[in-house]
Amino acid sequence: xxxxxxxxxxxxxxxxxxxxxxxxxxxxxxxxxxxxxxxxxxxxxxxxxxxxxxxxxxxxxxxxxxxxxxxxxxxxxxxxxxxxxxxxxxxxxxxxxxxxxxxxxxxxxxxxxxxxxxxxxxxxxxxxxxxxxxxxxxxxxxxxxxxxxxxxxxxxxxxxxxxxxxxxxxxxxxxxxxxxxxxxxxxxxxxxxxxxxxxxxxxxxxxxxxxxxxxxxxxxxxxxxxxxxxxxxx
Numbered sequence: 001x002x003x004x005x006x007x008x009x010x011x012x013x014x015x016x017x018x019x020x021x022x023x024x025x026x027x028x029x030x031x032x033x034x035x036x037x038x039x040x041x042x043x044x045x046x047x048x049x050x051x052x053x054x055x056x057x058x059x060x061x062x063x064x065x066x067x068x069x070x071x072x073x074x075x076x077x078x079x080x081x082x083x084x085x086x087x088x089x090x091x092x093x094x095x096x097x098x099x100x101x102x103x104x105x106x107x108x109x110x111x112x113x114x115x116x117x118x119x120x121x122x123x124x125x126x127x128x129x130x131x132x133x134x135x136x137x138x139x140x141x142x143x144x145x146x147x148x149x150x151x152x153x154x155x156x157x158x159x160x161x162x163x164x165x166x167x168x169x170x171x172x173x174x175x176x177x178x179x180x181x182x183x184x185x186x187x188x189x190x191x192x193x194x195x196x197x198x199x200x201x202x203x204x205x206x207x208x209x210x211x212x213x214x215x216x217x218x219x220x221x222x223x224x225x226x227x228x229x230x231x232x233x234x
Contacts, residue, residue, distance in 0.1 A: 008033040008057055012080045014065055014117055015087030017043035020136060020184060023202035024084055027210050029056030032082060037061045037117075065113040075120040079128070082213060083121050085114050086136040090151040103150050110154035114161070122165075126172045133169070134209055135162050137180035139225065166222055175220050177212045181205045182227040200228050 011028045015021035016036030025036045029051040036044050036058065044060035051058040063074050065087060088110045091102040118133060125131025140148050141155035159178060166176035183199040208226045215221055 009081035010035055010079060011082035011084065012037060012061075012075070012078065012117075012121060013084040013086060014038070014113070016047065020181070020202045020205050021084075021086040022047060023206040024086060024209050025058070026051065026054075027203070027206035028082070028084075028213075029054065029058060033057040033059070035059050035061050035078065035080070037063050037065065038087070039064055065117055066108045068112075068116045071113070071116045071120055075117065078121065079124055080121045080131065081125075082132050082134070083118065083125075084134045084136065084209060085117060087113060088136070088154075092147040092151060094147060095149040098150060106150050106154055110151070111157055111161075114158065118165070122169070122174070125174045126169065129173045132175040132177065132213055133165070134212060135176075135178045136205070136209075137162070137178045139180055139182050139227070141178075141180055163222070166220075170220060173217075177221055178223050179205065179208045179212060180223070180225045181208075182225075183231065196232070198228055198230055198232050200226060 009032055011032035012035045013021055013025045013028065014037045016025045017038035017040045021036070021038070025034045025047060028034055034051060034056065036047050038044055039062060041060065041062040044062060048058040048060045061074060063070060065071055089106055091098060091106065114135070122133065135158055137158050138155045140152045141159045144152055162176055162178045169176050181200055184205060185196055185199045185201055205226060208224050212221050212224060
């Protein structure tokens with residue numbers, strides 16, 4: 001993929017067509033040439049139009065990131081300064097009601113795609129001696145909840161992947177961070193939080209990502225947990 005003419009460093013954001021990913025792309029457009037990635041071309045084009053209307057830069061990339069070969073082809077020439085691994089899926093229900101297809105989809109997107117996208121962009125960062133990989137985790141990555149057997153397992157795995165990668169990459173001046181939100185008002189999972197005013201807004205998570213990226217070169221914030229200040233009662 002070749003980006004349109006740019007004057008800013010590139011930030012690639014996966015799962016950017018809606019929810020947290022879209023909010024992150026809009027927030028980072030103040031400082032970066034944003035490359036939002038998702039399968040929905042029209043939603044990405046609408047996002048880039050909004051970014052440009054606000055004076056930002058962006059290039060939409062319609063891509064199925066669960067296809068390793070497509071990921072490699074699409075990102076081969078992208079010199080990303082920032083990668084935000086946001087894309088994910090969650091089926092939250094009792095284990096005995098979970099289908100194998102749902103299990104495989106969570107593993108493919110939450111873990112397989114995480115590996116493939118990072119593998120496509122990280123070597124360039126290491127070679128240039130700069131860059132930042134941010135992964136959107138979850139509080140489910142360190143605690144358990146009913147209905148979260150497979151989803152929680154993928155987020156626990158993300159935490160292990162991120163910390164090990166951080167120890168490798170920091171020796172080459174590349175940062176790796178995890179931003180783990182609690183309850184967010186999106187359609188994710190069962191969509192039960194979409195209209196709940198007490199929950200975090202996607203923009204709150206985007207601000208946390210921007211904070212992590214804005215740290216000085218000699219500072220690495222590896223883990224950030226973001227929660228609603230006044231959660232639901234009962």
